[in-house]
Every structure is written in structure tokens, then in C-alpha cells.
Amino acid sequence: MDxxxxxxxxGPGISISSGHRRLxxxxxxxxxxxxxxxxxxxxxxxxxxxxxxxxxAMSPGRWISLLRGKPTRISGCGRLLVLTETLSGYTVKYxx
Numbered sequence: 001m002d003x004x005x006x007x008x009x010x011g012p013g014i015s016i017s018s019g020h021r022r023l024x025x026x027x028x029x030x031x032x033x034x035x036x037x038x039x040x041x042x043x044x045x046x047x048x049x050x051x052x053x054x055x056x057a058m059s060p061g062r063w064i065s066l067l068r069g070k071p072t073r074i075s076g077c078g079r080l081l082v083l084t085e086t087l088s089g090y091t092v093k094y095x096x
Contacts (some may be wrong), residue, residue, distance in 0.1 A: 013025050013027065016060055018067035022067075028045070030044055030045050032044065041090070044091055044092050052076055053076045053077035079094040080094065
């Protein structure tokens with residue numbers, strides 16, 4: 001197994017798309033695809049949890065807003081979140 005297989009969800013899940021970005025969520029794990037290139041989406045879930053929100057309770061509309069790169073307010077979190085690129089992939093950052 002390669003290192004990517006460690007974060008690919010294997011069970012049934014949901015897929016949320018916006019433009020060339022697609023997020024696949026299953027079993028509490030995530031994979032972000034940008035133009036069919038997979039990235040570890042688990043960092044996104046961890047960052048949302050650290051901000052005080054529950055990613056599993058987010059509506060598809062909120063996910064789409066994040067995937068579009070728009071600052072997004074999520075229930076349970078008093079901060080704006082935005083999807084950002086890092087040196088090792090993608091995460092969500094928040095504003096106070």
C-alpha cells in the first residue's frame with residue numbers, strides 16, 4: 001500500500017462537488033480531489049473540529065461554499081472558515 005491508501009475512505013459515503021474540486025466523505029474521513037488529483041482531506045476535518053464545529057453536521061451548501069474558496073460560517077463555530085492550500089495539501093483556516 002502507498003501512503004495515499006492510508007487516508008482513502010473505503011465505505012459508502014457522500015461526494016460534494018464544486019467546479020474542479022470534489023470532496024469525498026466516508027467513515028469520518030475525507031479525500032479532496034482537485035482536477036482528479038487526490039489530497040488528504042482529513043486535515044480539513046480536523047481543522048473544522050478544532051474551530052469548534054462538527055463537519056458531519058455541515059450542510060452540502062456549506063461544503064460547496066468552502067470548496068469554492070469562500071469564507072464560510074458554520075453552525076457551532078463563531079468564526080469564518082476558508083479552504084486554503086498548504087505546502088503538503090489543503091486545510092481550513094479560520095478568521096476571528
